[in-house]
Amino acid sequence: MTLTATSDTPVAPNTRLGAATQAVAAFFQHPWVAGIVRLSAVEDSLRLLHPMLSLTQPRARVVRIVHETADTKTFVLQPNALWHGRRTALAGQYVQLQLEINGRQVQRLYSISSTPGARCFAITVKRQPGGLVSHYLHAQVKVGDVWAVGQPEGSFVLPATLPPKLLLLSAGSGITPVMAMLKDLQARRYPGDVVFLHVCRNPGELIFAKRLQAIAAQYPELSVVTHFDDISGRFGPEALQLAVPDVAERSTYLCGPSGLMDAIHQHWQAQAYTAPLHSERFVAFPLLPSSAPGTPVNVSLASSGTQFVTQGNAPLLVQAENAGLNPKHGCRIGICRSCQCTKRSGTVENLQTGELSSAPNEAIRLCISVARSDVTLLL
Amino acid sequence: MSFAKPTHLSRDQIDTLGHELDAIRASVMNTLGQADVDHMRRMIAICRASEVGGRALLHFGVGPLSWVAGVLALANAKTLDNMEIGHNVMHGQYDWTGDPALNSQTFEWDIACDGEQWRHSHNVTHHTYTNILGKDRDLGYSLLRVTGAQRWKPRHWLQPIANLLLAMGFQYGVGSHDLELGKYKHGAIPKPVFKERLNRFLSKTAKQWFKDYALFPALALWSAPRVLAGNFCANLIRNLWTYVVIFCGHFTEGVSIYREEDTRNETRGDWYLRQLQGSSNLTGGRVFHIMTGHLSHQIEHHLFPDMPAHRYVEIAPQVQALCAKYGLFYNTGSLWKQYGTVLKRLFTHTLPPKPQTLGA
Numbered sequence: 001m002t003l004t005a006t007s008d009t010p011v012a013p014n015t016r017l018g019a020a021t022q023a024v025a026a027f028f029q030h031p032w033v034a035g036i037v038r039l040s041a042v043e044d045s046l047r048l049l050h051p052m053l054s055l056t057q058p059r060a061r062v063v064r065i066v067h068e069t070a071d072t073k074t075f076v077l078q079p080n081a082l083w084h085g086r087r088t089a090l091a092g093q094y095v096q097l098q099l100e101i102n103g104r105q106v107q108r109l110y111s112i113s114s115t116p117g118a119r120c121f122a123i124t125v126k127r128q129p130g131g132l133v134s135h136y137l138h139a140q141v142k143v144g145d146v147w148a149v150g151q152p153e154g155s156f157v158l159p160a161t162l163p164p165k166l167l168l169l170s171a172g173s174g175i176t177p178v179m180a181m182l183k184d185l186q187a188r189r190y191p192g193d194v195v196f197l198h199v200c201r202n203p204g205e206l207i208f209a210k211r212l213q214a215i216a217a218q219y220p221e222l223s224v225v226t227h228f229d230d231i232s233g234r235f236g237p238e239a240l241q242l243a244v245p246d247v248a249e250r251s252t253y254l255c256g257p258s259g260l261m262d263a264i265h266q267h268w269q270a271q272a273y274t275a276p277l278h279s280e281r282f283v284a285f286p287l288l289p290s291s292a293p294g295t296p297v298n299v300s301l302a303s304s305g306t307q308f309v310t311q312g313n314a315p316l317l318v319q320a321e322n323a324g325l326n327p328k329h330g331c332r333i334g335i336c337r338s339c340q341c342t343k344r345s346g347t348v349e350n351l352q353t354g355e356l357s358s359a360p361n362e363a364i365r366l367c368i369s370v371a372r373s374d375v376t377l378l379l
Numbered sequence: 380m381s382f383a384k385p386t387h388l389s390r391d392q393i394d395t396l397g398h399e400l401d402a403i404r405a406s407v408m409n410t411l412g413q414a415d416v417d418h419m420r421r422m423i424a425i426c427r428a429s430e431v432g433g434r435a436l437l438h439f440g441v442g443p444l445s446w447v448a449g450v451l452a453l454a455n456a457k458t459l460d461n462m463e464i465g466h467n468v469m470h471g472q473y474d475w476t477g478d479p480a481l482n483s484q485t486f487e488w489d490i491a492c493d494g495e496q497w498r499h500s501h502n503v504t505h506h507t508y509t510n511i512l513g514k515d516r517d518l519g520y521s522l523l524r525v526t527g528a529q530r531w532k533p534r535h536w537l538q539p540i541a542n543l544l545l546a547m548g549f550q551y552g553v554g555s556h557d558l559e560l561g562k563y564k565h566g567a568i569p570k571p572v573f574k575e576r577l578n579r580f581l582s583k584t585a586k587q588w589f590k591d592y593a594l595f596p597a598l599a600l601w602s603a604p605r606v607l608a609g610n611f612c613a614n615l616i617r618n619l620w621t622y623v624v625i626f627c628g629h630f631t632e633g634v635s636i637y638r639e640e641d642t643r644n645e646t647r648g649d650w651y652l653r654q655l656q657g658s659s660n661l662t663g664g665r666v667f668h669i670m671t672g673h674l675s676h677q678i679e680h681h682l683f684p685d686m687p688a689h690r691y692v693e694i695a696p697q698v699q700a701l702c703a704k705y706g707l708f709y710n711t712g713s714l715w716k717q718y719g720t721v722l723k724r725l726f727t728h729t730l731p732p733k734p735q736t737l738g739a
Contacts, residue, residue: 035586036594038487040480045427103416105477330503333650335684337471337483338503352647353405363474363482 017081025055051146058083060149062141063120068207071127072173073138074113078120079149089116089152091184092177092253092280095123096150101136107361108133111177111255112152113208115187124207126173156255156280158184163251164192165275167244169264171199171235171256175207177280178253186219194222195244199256202230235260237267247273254279290347290356290372298374301325302344310371315351317366320379327366327379334368341366346375382512382528383635386652388705396705397648403697404683407690415687416476422463422669430456437609438599446609453613458620460489462672463688469498471685492554493583496576500557506684510629510657511637517629518636520545520552521561524728525630528638531731538729549618549625554580620670623718624661628677631659632720633710654681655702659710660695661717668692678709 028039039055046053052061060077068074079085085095094111114122128134158181166185168178175198182196200206206226216224225243227235240247254264254277261279268277291297293313299320300307308323310316317339320327330338334352340363347358348369356372357364366377388396433452436445465488467473473481487494500516508514512528519525522545524535534541545552558580563573591610596603635656642653661667661675668675673688679695680688702709711717 032586035583036590038489040487041427041430041489043480044423045431048424048427100413100416100476100478102412103414103476330499331507333507335506336498336502337474337685338498340471340474340484352401353408362477363471 015081015084015087018084021055021081028055052080054080054082056082058149058151059146060121062143062145062147065141065143066122068124069205071138071205072124072207073127074122074124075137075141076114076120076122077147077149083149083151085112085121085152086117086119089121090157091116091180092157093152093154094177095121095152097123097133098148098150099133099136101132106133111180113176113179115180115183117187124173124176124179126207154280156253156278157181158253162188162190162192163275165246165250166190166192166194167247167250167252168194168196169199169240169252169254169256170197171260172205173207174254174256177255179208179211181253182215182222186215186222190221192221195225195250196222197225197227197240197243199227199229199235199260202228236263240264240267247275249275251275252277255281290349290358293349293370293372295372297346297371299323299371300374300376301379302376303379313370315367316348316364316369316371316375316377319371320366329367332367334365337365339366340364342378343369344376344378346371347373348375382638382641383653383656388652392705393646393648393652395648396701397646397651399701400651400682400698401647403694403701404686407683407686407694411475411687415690416473416478416481418689419464419468419473419481419687422459426456426459426464429453429459433613434595434606437606438595438602446605450609450612450616453609454616454620457489457613457617458670461617461621462624462674463669464488464672465490465494466672466674467688469494470502472687474685489587490554491550491580491584491587492556493579496557496579497553500553502684506681508642509654509681510635511639511642511653513639516556516559519630520556522552523725525724526636527728527732528636529728531728535729535731538725542725546619546622547615549622550614551584553621554584623714624671624674626721627661627714627717628658628674630721630724631710631712631717632724633708634659651682652707654678655698655707655709657681659717660712661714662711663714665692678711 025039027033028037028042043054043056046055052059058079060079060083062075063078064076066074066076085093089112092111093116094109096107096109099106099108110123110125112121113124114120125134125137127138156177162185168181170178178196182194185194196212198206198212203209203226206212212224216222227239227243229235232239244250248271252275254261258281261281265277265279296309296311298307298309299316306325308319308325310319311322314322317327317329317332327341328338330336332339343360343362343364345360347356348364349356349372350364351368351370358373386393429452433449433454433456436449436452440446440449465486468481468486469483469488471483474483479485484498505515505517510518512518512526519529522541523538524531558573558576559568562568591614592607595610596607599606635653637653637657642649645653655678658677658681660678661671663671663675668691669689673691674680676688676691676695679686679691679698682698683691683694699709699711701707
């Protein structure tokens with residue numbers, strides 16, 4: 001499963017305070033009230049009073065930072081009343097964090113690594129070389145910072161009726177969702193047989209080492225297996241078969257780097273295992289290949305569901321018009337921004353600056369942008 | 380004043396000027412960061428605090444001194460919201476942040492002018508066709524004769540009064556700008572389109588009136604007259620101030636007016652040149668610049684409308700140096716001097732043009 005940032009859909013809140021907040025927000029959104037008191041101005045004022053106060057935006061404050069390994073930290077977050085994950089979150093789900101890095105809003109998805117239902121929730125982040133967000137989280141974030149957060153999402157979750165035998169298989173920072181699952185199993189007093197197999201380079205990189213030990217000590221049905229690539233060699237299907245001989249009978253939950261996940265999936269198919277294999281992968285937004293100027297590319301319009309193929313070198317506005325569409329436009333020379341829209345994905349070139357950009361969900365002006373890969377626009 | 384004379388610059392020079400201005404733009408746009416967002420958030424914080432404080436003083440204050448303080452605080456909030464926040468955010472100066480609260484296409488401000496209509500009349504019409512007679516409807520706001528190239532009509536005898544009324548109700552002038560009343564009267568706009576525009580304008584104005592002249596006074600109970608008068612004065616101060624600043628941006632002595640036929644097939648360099656010669660600046664300190672929404676740097680604003688406005692101060696010397704290099708007029712001066720030339724122009728063009736005497 002490939003995950004990209006999705007817009008959160010409004011869900012009824014589970015707390016009274018959350019419901020009251022939403023009712024107040026709805027009042028301010030009434031056309032007449034909105035014409036008199038702007039909700040945005042109310043939000044500004046609330047934010048001035050306290051950064052956690054909001055009528056519309058779930059936010060969370062960093063209350064504790066735990067150093068897991070040399071390059072991994074867990075951030076314990078206390079959400080405001082609009083976050084309903086305390087009641088709804090399931091082990092294995094993720095949340096979207098919205099951070100402001102050097103003035104720009106950046107969104108990333110992180111698995112919840114804590115047990116669902118607690119007052120606070122946690123995410124665990126490994127510092128990635130060259131990673132903008134993970135670097136920021138490690139170097140800049142301190143206790144007391146407040147972030148906008150999304151509601152829990154994702155279908156990589158344990159079923160309500162648990163199978164008799166389970167394998168939780170993870171590698172690297174893929175341990176975070178399965179760790180939440182393990183804690184959940186423990187909390188639900190899962191009587192079945194569960195193997196927790198984690199792969200990393202060496203013992204120093206084992207995230208949650210102490211926590212795993214503690215759980216294993218209290219939980220006789222659990223066997224924890226670790227595989228260190230530096231010591232035992234590269235992990236693959238053979239090593240899996242050796243470590244978990246009855247793997248064919250186990251419902252498996254897998255999260256890790258894509259190379260490993262592909263290998264395990266192939267193994268599952270090759271061996272024709274019937275036990276289900278559930279997996280989740282997080283992909284950073286792909287740096288799409290940029291085709292030469294003028295190459296025909298596909299333009300998808302996400303809101304209207306139409307699409308067309310570009311011809312020649314003209315900017316996207318002209319391309320859309322040639323395809324029989326009539327997007328909102330104004331000056332046609334990049335000044336007025338009437339034609340500005342959100343580009344969901346794809347690479348475009350700004351004709352005025354010559355700049356290529358592939359960032360997801362960025363605002364582009366159709367009249368001065370040419371598509372340099374397939375693009376999806378929120379039109 | 381007649382139309383701009385053809386420039387003394389060669390095609391190559393205009394192109395080079397364009398590239399040099401692009402380089403100035405890039406030098407700022409490549410360094411946008413936290414400091415820029417922090418500036419805008421600080422302005423929003425000051426504005427909201429000023430509004431809450433001002434309204435509280437009007438509602439709960441006793442005596443004339445707290446009334447005056449309340450009016451000034453509220454006028455300050457309305458001015459900041461209009462100029463440094465609304466105008467700049469709606470130009471897209473903060474779209475790069477990705478913050479929905481600073482999004483140019485959804486931002487709405489505390490003024491009689493509907494945001495969507497302003498985005499059209501200002502961002503599209505005025506900024507694209509700056510000072511082109513017949514296309515830039517900001518030239519005299521369809522009401523005043525600011526150049527000899529506009530036809531004189533008997534109603535222009537009343538121009539000084541019309542000017543005063545426009546200044547006092549400036550937000551309604553700006554708000555009704557996109558209705559294109561003149562065009563509608565000539566049948567160029569279909570009735571349903573006009574009605575829709577009119578409804579939008581009236582609805583926004585009604586809401587503003589309801590808030591300032593009915594709801595808030597009513598909430599103040601026995602202080603209702605105090606609140607009503609206070610709100611009226613705060614709106615009036617904001618109107619007068621924005622009027623002065625905006626008139627000083629384009630109607631001063633020495634700004635160029637263009638003919639439509641001279642501006643066809645403009646290159647980027649030509650466009651820059653027209654923005655440079657069609658705008659005028661005001662000198663002043665940091666607070667003054669902020670209170671004008673940095674439209675005291677109208678020249679830089681017209682060159683780079685989507686650059687965060689507080690950065691104009693740092694590039695102004697470079698733009699001025701470019702003007703010196705190319706022998707172009709960098710139109711700047713104090714508020715008094717610049718507004719003086721505006722008034723002079725308004726009064727000059729109040730009078731009908733002297734009949735052309737045929738050669739003797």
